[in-house]
Amino acid sequence: MNNETLATVYHGIIIHSLDIGNLEFIRNGLLAVHPDGHIAFLERDVGQLVKEHLFIIFSYSQVVTLSEHQFLIPGFIDTHAHAPQYVYAGTGLDLPLLNWLSTYTFPRESAFSSPTYALDVYKRVISRFLRNGTTTCAWFATIHLEATKLLVDVIRANGQRAFVGKVNMDTCGPDYYVEKIDDSVESTRDFIQYVLDSEPDTSKSSNSSNTAKPTRLVTPIITPRFAVSCTAPLLDSLSTLASEHDLPIQSHLSENPSECELVQSLFPHCRDYTSVYDHYKLLTPRTIMAHGIHLSSEEIAILRDRGTGISHCPNSNFALQSGVCDVRRLLNAGVKVGLGTDVAGGYAPSILDAVRQAMTASKACKIQYLARAEERVERDPDYNVLTIPEVFYLATMGGAKLLNLEDVVGNFVPGKEFDALLVDVGVADGPIDVFDHDTTESLFEKFLYLGDERSLRAVWVKGRRVAGSSNSDEF
Numbered sequence: 001m002n003n004e005t006l007a008t009v010y011h012g013i014i015i016h017s018l019d020i021g022n023l024e025f026i027r028n029g030l031l032a033v034h035p036d037g038h039i040a041f042l043e044r045d046v047g048q049l050v051k052e053h054l055f056i057i058f059s060y061s062q063v064v065t066l067s068e069h070q071f072l073i074p075g076f077i078d079t080h081a082h083a084p085q086y087v088y089a090g091t092g093l094d095l096p097l098l099n100w101l102s103t104y105t106f107p108r109e110s111a112f113s114s115p116t117y118a119l120d121v122y123k124r125v126i127s128r129f130l131r132n133g134t135t136t137c138a139w140f141a142t143i144h145l146e147a148t149k150l151l152v153d154v155i156r157a158n159g160q161r162a163f164v165g166k167v168n169m170d171t172c173g174p175d176y177y178v179e180k181i182d183d184s185v186e187s188t189r190d191f192i193q194y195v196l197d198s199e200p201d202t203s204k205s206s207n208s209s210n211t212a213k214p215t216r217l218v219t220p221i222i223t224p225r226f227a228v229s230c231t232a233p234l235l236d237s238l239s240t241l242a243s244e245h246d247l248p249i250q251s252h253l254s255e256n257p258s259e260c261e262l263v264q265s266l267f268p269h270c271r272d273y274t275s276v277y278d279h280y281k282l283l284t285p286r287t288i289m290a291h292g293i294h295l296s297s298e299e300i301a302i303l304r305d306r307g308t309g310i311s312h313c314p315n316s317n318f319a320l321q322s323g324v325c326d327v328r329r330l331l332n333a334g335v336k337v338g339l340g341t342d343v344a345g346g347y348a349p350s351i352l353d354a355v356r357q358a359m360t361a362s363k364a365c366k367i368q369y370l371a372r373a374e375e376r377v378e379r380d381p382d383y384n385v386l387t388i389p390e391v392f393y394l395a396t397m398g399g400a401k402l403l404n405l406e407d408v409v410g411n412f413v414p415g416k417e418f419d420a421l422l423v424d425v426g427v428a429d430g431p432i433d434v435f436d437h438d439t440t441e442s443l444f445e446k447f448l449y450l451g452d453e454r455s456l457r458a459v460w461v462k463g464r465r466v467a468g469s470s471n472s473d474e475f
């Protein structure tokens, strides 16, 4: 029997979110992964007898016993990132959104007309995100069909779970980076077919036992860049495409005050920015809107009623001086929220960074609230800063819910697929020092604030090891 046909049983500390604010620490857990990548069972507090005889009880499985400074957590979910923008991540953060787009973004994205260039960049960005523990990502590509197909190929070859969108933009762009509406729609249609045909949905034919329904690893996603860059007929055609193929949708919403004013002037018949997308039937339970910083209460109510969620991208919001998104307000209103890196408006290719900056953004909201209480009083007079369990939830289960993958990934409920990270806070020459007073809880918190790719010994998607700092024989 070779390793591929064996179940794997992990024994040790397992940490995951059952719900927002309900973080479960399992100290003496057993988690079994079926060879097809599904979680077969999760046992809490296994007895001494089982612990001592693991290798006999599970003689038909590989048994992995974690050390005291290691723990398993669900893989991170990045709900918003731009793959081509990785080439200038960490540069060009001196301008606000609209100037930033025309000065840095459009020139760089236009270079993806070259498939060879695209292939080289896409290999590097996917590998970088996987090493940082991003097991699922919602990607924006560029307007180029061939390059976007290559992004799908690279993602599949590297084993990431992903949503990939060919970007649509037929107006308000520079001459060198704008599409004709018919080309935009036709190439999107071609792209959808490419992704669907090259990975048939196995959910109808599977007879795999004890598992949730199998899902595709890469899903096409309809991607109008934002309301500024799409004409009304293009928005119409894209919503038709999404409903014809029952596909998710992603875009940007209410990121920057000048952008909001521009949208209002381009769509004077709509009451506000959110209503533009609503008018063109682009707000569905499968829509992910990045940012949502400057929303009125009415706009938030529309999002909640449509089941549309927000990808919170705090690094980008600070870096492009866009504003501070009040996540507590969105959560209180019942809007779904996940975290996004928004590379390269955000400079860091890591959801650990998004966790940290989400904490800082929440504290900035509180500070703002304290300083200007009379203006914000009707928002939430008892403003509560986000907690570690809440932000970890946003990085895992919250992202899964936003992407409608909550039955597939996000935590370790049996039947879900094993997308996971093996964290080692004691790794030699790593970013974390462990002291005698440390507890499992404090080490988990240190990992969230101080950890980096060295702390991730193994990264799995659907049970397949796709990255990690240990050599692959070890895990």
Ligand SMILES: O=c1[nH]c(=O)c2nc[nH]c2[nH]1
Residues within 6 Å of the ligand: 082, 097, 101, 105, 225, 226, 252, 255, 316, 342, 345
């Ligand atoms: O952060 C952002 N990045 C982008 O590429 C973009 N395009 C429109 N709006 C945007 N916001």
Ligand SMILES: [Zn+2]
Residues within 6 Å of the ligand: 080, 081, 082, 252, 290, 342, 345
């Ligand atoms: Zn973005």
